[in-house]
Amino acid sequence: MIELYGWSDAWRSAFEPHAHAGHIPGRIIVQRREANLVATDLGILTARLSGRLRHEAREAGHPAAGDWVALSAKAEQGTATIHAVLPRRTAFVRRAADSVQTLQVIAANIDVVFVVTSMNADLNPRRLERFLAAAWQSGARPVVVLTKADLAEQPEAQAAEIATLAAGCPVLIVSALQGVGLGAMMEHIRPGETCVLIGSSGVGKSTLVNTLLGEDRMATQDIRAADARGRHTTSSRHLILLPGGGLLLDTPGIREVGLIDAEAGLSTVFDDIEALAETCRFRDCSHTTEPGCAVRAALEAGTLDAERWAHFQKLEQELAASGQAKDRAAQEVQRRRLAGQQRAYRSSKKDLLDPSS
Missing domain, CATH: 3.40.50.300 (P-loop containing nucleotide triphosphate hydrolases)
Structure with a gap:
């Protein structure tokens, strides 16, 4: 049955460690908050995350529709437990x-x-x-x-x-x-x-x-x-x-797509602008006032659409802002973690010095 859902020799090879652990493969076909529907050789099962995987999902994210997962199943009850997610080829x-x-x-x-x-x-x-x-x-x-x-x-x-x-x-x-x-x-x-x-x-x-x-x-x-x-x-x-x-x-309709770590995707869509920028006289050209700027020359000649150039700049700024915000968020998480460790250390030290403890 799972062959219908894209199971292949490549996935079978990736699944070998989980097979040795006694698990069976399945693919998430309906993604839900509490329990997913998973296609397996035993039929369509309602699957929940194991406690360990649920804990890991707080940081790494939950399994998604299309994921291949390792399960322990109770086929007679139509239920299963998801223990692991196979590495994604694309996402x-x-x-x-x-x-x-x-x-x-x-x-x-x-x-x-x-x-x-x-x-x-x-x-x-x-x-x-x-x-x-x-x-x-x-x-x-x-x-x-x-x-x-x-x-x-x-x-x-x-x-x-x-x-x-x-x-x-x-x-x-x-x-x-x-x-x-x-x-x-x-x-x-x-x-x-x-x-x-x-x-x-x-x-x-x-x-x-x-x-x-x-x-x-x-x-x-x-x-x-x-x-x-x-x-x-x-x-x-x-x-x-x-x-x-x-x-x-x-998938649900998406009104706005945020670009996340998408430098490669942006370069592919705007490969014409990337090619122009490589021919500028200066490697670090900002495409504003420098002499020999191929981008500005193309804009003046009309061979590069001004709206397309403006949108490229906007998306580049969005990527940069997204990266900065992500860095700030990561720094805040690290700060809180260190502060928690310091509080725990001070508390344990206080307990050692307190003769009544």
Whole structure:
């Protein structure tokens, strides 16, 4: 059964130490706060973390949908205990909403990231660049999917424009309403591979899931006429088997993607700017007033779009600020840890000196 969920010789090799410990493999197919649903050769089991793993998760994060895990199972009760998480090949990560330091994995062991945006008023090249940078950073293969082509007057022209900033990844034109482009999407998912759809709410992710599955598995909502945007329609993370043999991890809609340690992803999306910067006269060129600046020359000649350059600078500043905030948070944790150790030391010393103790 687990072969349907992507189990392979490579995963079997990685699992060997856990097999020797008497555990069985499984993959998390529904991620929940208290108990996950895990696909195993014994069936779909409700699995909770072991005490040790729950303690470790406070620092390392909880297992995510798509993770391969080591379990001890009670098949007759339909339950299991998760003892370990296998090292992830890829991961799509965002900053936890209530923490600067804590990272949240929202998709694990993904092979293909479909970066979805619609060809209505929501089509925004700057937002797409942000999603692409995060997609490249995940380690998976990005594919741009332009949905709602039936609403566009010139879909081919718009796709060609998007292709210029897509860093060489495929750009697909799709209309779920007209059944256009769905076969092209499926060609990017080989049997046993896992894909994920990311993008702003209202771009048609849930509709795509329903269409690919041939059933209304996910709830959908109409977009708001005022701004062509929608509301979140998916509230949990499910790993779903596709008819063609692949898998799709459906995640809640993401309005904003924070770039976390994503220098490589940013460099890939903006490789044209990186190439220009390498030809500046000075290695440490700030691209402001230095002579021989290739970036400024391209801006003046119109070969580098000013909005694209401004967005690149904005994302670089966001990355820098994120790193600084993370460092500050780590320093604060270290400060509190040392303060606690000092208090414990003073208390123990006081007990030794107190003759009444």
